[in-house]
Amino acid sequence: MIDRLEPLVIRHTLRVPTPTGPVGEGATAARQLDAVLLSVGFKLSAELLERLSGLSEETVVRIAGRTLSTVRELVGDHVRHNVYFINFPAGVPDTVDFWMSCVADALCDEKTRAGTLDQLRTGVVNLLSLPAYGRYQHTYADMLAAQDELIATAGDRITVLHAGGDLADELTALYLALAGSDTPLGEEHRRDLRALAERCVDGPQPEAIPVRENRAIVNQARLTAGSAPLLDTVTDVLRLACALSDGDVTLAEATRFRSLSRPVRRALLAGLDAVVAASPAKLADVAVHREEWKRLGERLHPHEYPQWPHAAEVFAVARGERKAPSFEGRVEELLAVNDVLGAVELLKSAPGKLFRALDRLLRTALTQEERDAVVAAAEQVVPEVSGRVALSVREHLHNRARETGELRVFVNRRGRAWVTDDERSVVGPAERARLIAAIDDETRRRLPCPERLLVDPDMLDVALPLSGKATAAGLGVLPRGSVSPVEGELLRFFVYWKETEQRTDFDLSALLLNADYSTNTWLSYTSLTEVEGEHSGDITEAPDGASEFIDLRLGAVRGAFVVPQVNIFAGEDFEEVEESFFGFMLREGEQRGRPFEPRTVRLKSELRGAGRVALPLVFLRGEDGRWRAKWLHLYLKGSPSANRVEENRVTVATLLRGIVEREQLTVRHLVGLMAGEATTVTLWDGETVPDGPVTYIGLRRPDGLPEGSRIVTPENLRDLIPA
Structure with missing residues (x-):
């Protein structure tokens, strides 16, 4: 089981876990692995090559098989890539000439001649009906035989694989990083977290699991292992139920709940009862997912468990039998009567929601007094806002400097995009400046203050990963x-x-x-x-x-x-x-x-x-x-x-x-905030190795950085986002 998780470490960290023994003569096998890796654009670091060389040949061969398979899939070389035109890019014909040749071939084929003639008489020919169109006319081997070998150049991509520690330790470190991430994970990373949680649930745990989707995945593993799930909102229970049904823990898509065993139903209802008993106000969250709660109630049968009356209240709210006005509903009521000051005072108890509502509040405010109150409230609560939310709002405010009439782009959690004219009124420059300054000051306070910061210039324009849903799995993404x-x-x-x-x-x-x-x-x-x-x-x-x-x-x-x-x-x-x-x-x-x-x-x-x-x-x-x-x-x-x-x-x-015309918040912004009297910032030239520990930020990890250096690459860039 643990060996099957090794590819996760390589994909996420570009490190190859290496065992401590048995020792042997693995140098020849290690050099052979290095040579084969070069053919797919990878190589072993000097440290990894040395470490593998000291292991037994059998161990190196076993590691080599798993490593090569993983990196080939990472780069897309695990499948056969054939082409329709065997000599591509040479020999590609003019489009109309090609279509005419397909028609001619169909007319020469007794099976398709009559049908093709009928189509020609109508003046329209369906390309898919032509036997020579849309299907490979040669084998993959034929295509390879017709093509030249690659002429290597210095510009070819070489990705270095570095030496990792013991596999169990690497898996634990990766689990802690994913489970404790301050930014939501993408779909593939959530799948990996699920696999890691099943193995690591009884070991060390992150100090906090701030992303609720991650918590649901960990809770599923905890429940399966017989441990109590970590629940402090009613929605935590709903997400856990979705995870148990292999559904969408983000709650963006409807989950078809499965029949749950009696022990699982008891665990969910007991957890739900405890949450509501400790804070009845949390019933207000039920209305947000009313339909999901009603469908879950059909699986949990809360009426069979009178010992948990508070859990039953959740489903009563979902059915509309009990009133529990949501926090958002109370805010809407205040804004409906233009009570901006009342809405601000209420939102101060939920700093993250206040920040997400800043633009609307400033546009709704009718007087300078109200606008000043909005900004003052934000300045007061900014220390309590997560770094991800604060930076997201900072990016939004920066782009609101543009005039009205620009385009406004929307992207949902699944990457679906649409665009419309931005008809919102402007946000005043004075308010924007104060808010941006407050966010920058707070971000600077939370960021590390390294003595030496070494930065790859190509990394400066990489956008901050404020959500894992804004990227995709793969290589170089x-x-x-x-x-x-x-x-x-x-x-x-x-x-x-x-x-x-x-x-x-x-x-x-x-x-x-x-x-x-x-x-x-x-x-x-x-x-x-x-x-x-x-x-x-x-x-x-x-x-x-x-x-x-x-x-x-x-x-x-x-x-x-x-x-x-x-x-x-x-x-x-x-x-x-x-x-x-x-x-x-x-x-x-x-x-x-x-x-x-x-x-x-x-x-x-x-x-x-x-x-x-x-x-x-x-x-x-x-x-x-x-x-x-x-x-x-x-x-x-x-x-x-x-x-x-x-x-x-x-x-x-x-x-x-x-x-294209929207400006993203990038690594350059955080580097600028970290630079100061206590931090020396150096742009890396791609060759010079520093003589002491540094914090390195770059697209790829250099070989030979001094021990004690902190390394930030795209694989762990989310760690740079302040909590």
Whole structure:
């Protein structure tokens, strides 16, 4: 069981857990592992290579098998990436010429000739009816034989794997980090936390579990292990019930509650009774999830347990038999009569909710006295507001400096995005300045004050991970809004998907926009070749998995934005397919190689979101002519079928403008707050190793940092957010 959890440590930390024995002659096997890892863009650190060399050969081989399997999946090399046009990117035909060749092939086939002639008489031909269209015409082995080996260059990606400690200790440390995270986790991280909690529930626990979704997962493990769950709100009980039914602990999606065993029902009702008995006011939270409580009551049968009368009150409130006005309802009543001062006084008892309501309160206030009262209340309670909420509000206030009439972008927990005109009245500059100053002062007070701070310049424009839902699982993935440089002449996108039950057709496309967000051109299955590049060909089914690629020559791009997107033309959505991911590779000039070369992969991101159109990121050309990537992690609702880049380009352009013109709170902001008389900040040149311990913040962990250094990379960037 514990060995099966080893990939979690490698994925989350890029450290390889190493046992303490038995000792032996593992040097040859370790060097062989290092050589094989290089072929997929990874290598062993000097310390890890030395440590493995001192173990027995059998132990090294066992570690090598698990490590290689994990990193290959991390980069997307665990599947076969075939292409429709066997010589791609060479030999891609003109779109119309290709379609005509498919028609000609169908006319030469006795089985399809008659049907094709009938379609031609109507003037419309269904491409999917043509036997040569949408299905691989050669095997994966045939494709490999037709392609050249990769010509390695210094620009190929190399990700260093570092030495970890004992596997049990690494798992415990990872469990504590995930369970105690101050920011919500993404879906994959929650799955990993569930697996870790099952093993670690009887060991060391975090001092606090501030994120309620994480608490629900830990509570499930505690209940299964026979320990009492950690409950202090009625919603904690509801989330735990969702976890026990393999439902959504975020409560964003409805859970179909399972029949629960009598011991579990007793535990939930007893916990619910204790919460309400200790604080009857918490019944006010029931109304927020009234329908969920009513459905859960059908499974818990509270009427069978008269010894817990307070638990029964919860379901009475849910059914409307007892009144328990919610906190939010009381605030709404005050604002309905324009009693801003009364609403502020009430909200001071819930600092986080006060901060989330600041914009509305300032817009509702009619007098300067009321606006001053709102700001004064925020200044008073800011020490009690979580760092994540305070920074989120700080980012919001910064962007409210823009004039009215701008675009307002909404993104829900599942990455679904939509945009509308921002018709809100402005927030006064004096109030904004006071609030921003108060938040910055409080953030500075909470941040560590290292003596020496070493910062990778490429990390400065990485957005702060204020929510794990604003990113995706994978390699090289950064939080939504992050900007990073793109170094290379040839940009190659790829998408892979494997259907679960029904025929599924994903279409990789690239929309090229001008500086004013108007359409320049696009590459897709309807436009296989353009000045900028080539499309690898349309694959319309994926029972064994399928891939599509787009090559772009950045120097030839005529627009200012390149927006890769994945459109679902037919079949299962991103959350129904067995597997789906997007990524991009960077190559130098005429650097040859097969369509998929793991050493050149810079990003591999899982596609798991609500919608039929995925927008993973956008590439922007700066005023200096250099290209940068900005992470989106967004999904559009799209149509039930036949989504195409031509049909959604206006929607995409409008959404993109709202995202690009919004300024994110980045690592640069926190570094600026930490810099001061007691802290020396140095920008890392990529080579020089400091002579003493430092706090290092960068995209990748350097080899050879002095012992005692604190290291912050994208994998643990959430730890930099002050509690």
